[in-house]
Amino acid sequence: DVKVTQSSRYLVKRTGEKVFLECVQDMDHENMFWYRQDPGLGLRLIYFSYDVKMKEKGDIPEGYSVSREKKERFSLILESASTNQTSMYLCASSLRTGGSSPLHFGNGTRLTVT
């Protein structure tokens, strides 16, 4: 079974702090994704990566950056956290097979910015 592990289930940070959300997958997947989930809005793509050191902006990249130095690890960075970034953050990975491979999700990190 594919395992996607997010380092924290719950985080509480203060406005202006730099925040790191870490994600590790153990199945040698090429693609990795960061989504945020908000009630009534579903999942929205923040950033994704299809290879080491490669990254592409998703639909809502503002206020976020990412890092992928190793194939198994994809980090989401909030340079200066703001209250409107309070949300559930979901990491996912998939094989690079032309779009037919499903995403495998971690259990999420619920971030609260006060």
Place this chain on the structure above:
Amino acid sequence: AQSVTQLGSHVSVSEGALVLLRCNYSSSVPPYLFWYVQYPNQGLQLLLKYTTGATLVKGINGFEAEFKKSETSFHLTKPSAHMSDAAEYFCAVSRPNYGGSQGNLIFGKGTKLSVKP
């Protein structure tokens, strides 16, 4: 551009009743379609997917979905609801060739299913 519409943010059924969760999509290319389920405080888990071939797709936990190209629909059904089916369900369509990569999914806003005893 691809998009997904899930009709009904909340659906309530009685235990043993039919479950029908609706999903319509728009896509400029033949789509890959997915249904995911999310239980409280967990990530999303794949229920089933349609890529090519048979349009009636069977998934886990007794769920199935039918791809209807003429109706641009991919509705999720289960003949008899169980209390353990209470969760949030997301329909998703693949977004090919986005930023040079494939494998992105566009998600609907989700439907919360409640099951009454």
